[in-house]
Amino acid sequence: MSAALIEAQDLTVDIETRSGRLRPVDHVSFALRAGEIMGLVGESGSGKSMTCRALMRLLPSRQARIAAGRVVFEGRDIAALPESEMRALRGPKMAMIFQNPSSHLDPVMTIGEQITEAVLSHEKIGRKAARDRAADLLRQVGFPDPRRQLDAYAHQFSGGMRQRAMIAAALACRPQLLIADEPTTALDVTVQAQILRLLLDLRDRTGLAIILITHDLGVVAQTCESVAVMYAGRIVERARKTDLLRRPLHPYTEALMRSRPESVPLGSLLPSIEGQPPALSQLPPGCRFHPRCPHCRPLCRETDPALVGAGKDRASACLRWEDLYALPAGGRA
Numbered sequence: 001m002s003a004a005l006i007e008a009q010d011l012t013v014d015i016e017t018r019s020g021r022l023r024p025v026d027h028v029s030f031a032l033r034a035g036e037i038m039g040l041v042g043e044s045g046s047g048k049s050m051t052c053r054a055l056m057r058l059l060p061s062r063q064a065r066i067a068a069g070r071v072v073f074e075g076r077d078i079a080a081l082p083e084s085e086m087r088a089l090r091g092p093k094m095a096m097i098f099q100n101p102s103s104h105l106d107p108v109m110t111i112g113e114q115i116t117e118a119v120l121s122h123e124k125i126g127r128k129a130a131r132d133r134a135a136d137l138l139r140q141v142g143f144p145d146p147r148r149q150l151d152a153y154a155h156q157f158s159g160g161m162r163q164r165a166m167i168a169a170a171l172a173c174r175p176q177l178l179i180a181d182e183p184t185t186a187l188d189v190t191v192q193a194q195i196l197r198l199l200l201d202l203r204d205r206t207g208l209a210i211i212l213i214t215h216d217l218g219v220v221a222q223t224c225e226s227v228a229v230m231y232a233g234r235i236v237e238r239a240r241k242t243d244l245l246r247r248p249l250h251p252y253t254e255a256l257m258r259s260r261p262e263s264v265p266l267g268s269l270l271p272s273i274e275g276q277p278p279a280l281s282q283l284p285p286g287c288r289f290h291p292r293c294p295h296c297r298p299l300c301r302e303t304d305p306a307l308v309g310a311g312k313d314r315a316s317a318c319l320r321w322e323d324l325y326a327l328p329a330g331g332r333a
């Protein structure tokens with residue numbers, strides 16, 4: 001297996017608030033190889049965006065900071081790099097796209113100008129070459145007439161085409177890692193499938209590694225090789241996608257899987273997970289999922305479970321994973 005492109009090692013983010021310190025990302029660890037697509041899954045507020053913003057060192061406020069851990073990119077810890085050096089990595093090494101392209105594309109610059117400027121800010125090439133690159137990128141992401149469409153503004157495109165334009169802009173400096181934060185959540189199902197297919201094509205053609213943030217295991221099923229499931233700031237399960245979908249090893253993953261539309265007969269109501277995720281300021285003792293867990297035992301209310309190895313390429317943070325998900329002798333998790 002090749003070395004990791006990026007690795008989060010015990011990555012921890014703290015936010016100082018007037019009422020005390022919150023920890024939205026708590027000792028998160030995972031590794032991603034070149035060309036791999038990893039899904040980062042969990043309900044709203046579980047810490048997915050904050051984890052990825054920490055990787056890019058784009059934490060949202062002055063109060064939020066990396067409090068512990070490492071972000072190893074191509075073998076080098078970048079968690080404490082000076083901002084000037086970090087700026088040189090954003091674009092050429094790693095880039096991020098978001099759910100709502102309209103708030104990330106400039107409304108008063110043409111799509112072509114935005115991509116061209118992104119190229120010129122990092123590379124010493126002529127404007128004509130940068131514009132040629134922009135046209136080529138638009139073609140790669142599915143614009144049918146890229147030369148002409150370079151001169152259009154974001155508002156002239158549909159939601160799906162705006163998302164494609166944001167992907168083109170993110171790829172302007174040929175990054176090795178793309179972080180996609182819920183890139184298809186605002187799109188209808190058909191366009192969502194097209195954008196996921198585009199991400200897969202880009203990965204196949206360029207070897208791009210992708211972290212795909214989503215709350216939807218259906219998206220993971222279609223796209224990813226590996227998955228990390230987050231709950232209340234922690235990773236509670238990590239696995240290859242096929243293993244996880246075949247047999248989850250954490251009750252939270254199991255609950256997420258039961259609430260997928262695909263697992264429910266047509267016309268039935270979708271089961272939701274009972275209860276709410278805890279507020280970061282009021283985390284329960286023991287396992288953070290125990291108040292919502294149908295398999296909770298007294299031990300789970302007292303003991304904070306570590307994320308432990310649970311078979312090949314797998315880890316679970318459930319104290320009971322072996323009792324609950326016992327495999328037949330010789331079975332594979």
Ligand SMILES: Nc1ncnc2c1ncn2[C@@H]1O[C@H](COP(=O)(O)OP(=O)(O)OP(=O)(O)O)[C@@H](O)[C@H]1O
Binds near residue numbers: 042045048049051280
């Ligand atoms: N500036 C802030 N001050 C205090 N808490 C914050 C701040 N920004 C985020 N949080 C909290 O950090 C936690 C993690 O948020 P994050 O956006 O990473 O979650 P998420 O899993 O990406 O959710 P979503 O899918 O809704 O974006 C949440 O509980 C959120 O309320």
